[in-house]
Amino acid sequence: MRITARPLAPDEIDYELITLSVTVAALALLIGWNALHLPWPICAFHALTAHPCATCGATRSAIAFFHGQFMTSARWNPLAFAAYCGISIFDSYALIVLITRARRLRVTQMTLLEKNIVRALVVAMLALNWIYLLAHTRNFA
Ligand SMILES: [Zn+2]
Structure with missing residues (x-):
């Protein structure tokens, strides 16, 4: 796996613009x-x-997150909270590269083993999050 920084190619998908646009639209909604x-x-x-x-709890986690109540956000849904943190960091990076027209960071040359490790981590995080939610039953209705 390599992380490279390069200018956006003319026919390349602009992930930074798409992600930032979707986030702004979701936040407005x-x-x-x-x-x-x-x-x-x-x-x-x-x-x-x-x-x-x-x-479950991801919406309430988002509301708490955007009110700056980070512990409450993490308690409602830890994985959603982690995702909101990651999205915030990525959107900050995206805003900077879009404004400054800086080079884009890209992950390249992932081996099959590395891809499978990432897939296994995603499944494990989903499972652990669900176990947490089942063990900490709240009023999700
Ligand atoms: Zn649910």
């Missing part, structure tokens, strides 16, 4: 939804089983 006091979606898995799914 979250703020608008909250401001209009619309009802939050109910988890179908929780409604059927009375147990949280792997993403």
Whole structure:
């Protein structure tokens, strides 16, 4: 695996612009939804089983995160909290490279073993997060 810094190629997908745009749109939707006091979606898995799914609490985690209540955010859904931290860091990087037209960081030359390790880590993090949510049952309804 190599991490390289290079200019964006003319036919290359601009991941920084796409990610930053999606994040801004999602944040605007979250703020608008909250401001209009619309009802939050109910988890179908929780409604059927009375147990949280792997993403239960992610919305409340996001609301706490954007209010600066990071411990509350982490308690609602640790994996969602980690994702919000990662997205915040990536979006900060994306904003800087888009404004300054700096070189883009790219991960290249990943071996099959490295890809499989990443896949296994993602599955393990999802499983551990779900175990945490099942062990710390809250009112997810
Ligand atoms: Zn759920």
